[in-house]
Amino acid sequence: MKIYVAIAFISLVGCVSAQCNIPPQYWCDSLSVAQKCGVESACREFLNAEAAEPVNIELYFESLCPGCRQFITTQLYPTWMSLKESGIMAASMVPYGNAKEVQLSSGLWNYTCQHGAEECVGNLIENCIIHYSEDKFDTYFPILYCMEDASDPIKAAEMCVKKSDLDWDQIHTCSKGEQGNHLMHKSAMKTEALDPAHKYVPWIVANGKHTEGMQQEAQGNLLKFVCDTYTGAKPKECQSGIKFKQIVSFRE
Template identity: 55%
Template sequence: MFAAKAFVLSLLVVYANAKCDISPRFWCTSRAIAEQCGVLQACSDWWEVQSQGTASPVAISLYFESLCPGCREFITQMLYPTWKTFKATGIMKADMTPYGNANEEQLPSGMWNFTCQHGPEECTGNLIENCLLKYTGYEFDTYFPIIYCMENSQDPIAAAEKCITDAGQDWATINKCAKNDEGNGLMHKSGMKTDALEPKHKYVPWILVNGMHTEELQQKAQTDLPKLLCEMYGGEKPQECQMFMHPHPTAKKQKLRNHQ
């Protein structure tokens, strides 16, 4: 395994296209990128090696804000049904950062004053969701159905208490966190994480795939996340991928609807 890895890395050095402006660690994250950087054969060799062992799940990282219409659409219409379809397969892992296009200013007290794109209510929603993440141990499978419940509601902030309580979480603790310095500090950390993105985020939802953002990956994630997952997973494709990799368009849409 190590010899094969070294072999692939050596090929990457030999065949790297000088015009490729993508970091070498991302060359084999998709066929399109491998072709662009002139390392398709080398990456194909590596994918073959990976498929013989236990491949890593495809990592999806979502940077969003609570009242953003585009974020809510992606969460409810694409990310949630995809997660429902593939959560038992092990080919996907995900995380969320509630902050988005907010801005912050530190007060003399040391606390942070936040200004959110869709007004003060969005800041409240972001704070609740940051506290929710903490009090569910940052376990995606635990907090994501609750965030889906909120974002799929007509008013995510008004729905928060019921969504959290119905999921068996302690609303009083999370609400208290959102209203005091604990939530303030958690949202500041999400802000620092968002501001540290490379490349810098320009809009939300902002999606990273295996730690990388490109306009191509963003477009594929927003329009056909199941297919992207199946294409990028380096191991043996689960049965669930069959519907999405060579689908009839109507059947694919029905498949996602069935898992909402």
């Protein structure tokens, strides 16, 4: 915190009062110090920025969807890598997409998926990975990225899980049994509760909202979208002008 204040003010404050003989990391410790150093307005701006909430990105997707895989690998992953240290973005993923479910007499659910039975397998595996990661994005996302970046996400699942701290046997058992079945039902309910209802995937929700304009901006350049949406002081990653290769965005 103190170091960040120093860096922020060294870069943002052009002129400091000659009466100020206090190190930059202490300028915002009190109103009197800020006034003495002539940085009162900058301190107010900084402290307000510190209270800003991260931009919350929710991705509703399905495991074998080309457009979803493109967004995950070319937008979500590089944006996460760029911004994870700054903390201005929070994210979550819901593997279900355009699947359909019918409840059986046993109480379990039968699933049909847009890209066939293999996609349902992928969705089940990814739901189990998220569950056993305790819903921690920084834990499960590298695994899901590994799967979605592979030529065959289903075949890559075991290798991707084994590269992490999770237990593949536990994930595999989950995906084949009642636990995975019920986890996918939870994702189905969350997907079906979207307002407005999703019409395609990938479906992107930012801070609890979805519009076509937000979707286009986020799918086209997620880093810029997050930086523009964030209400606090922009980290250097937002000011660097990083641009990702523009690729045609697929929807299904």
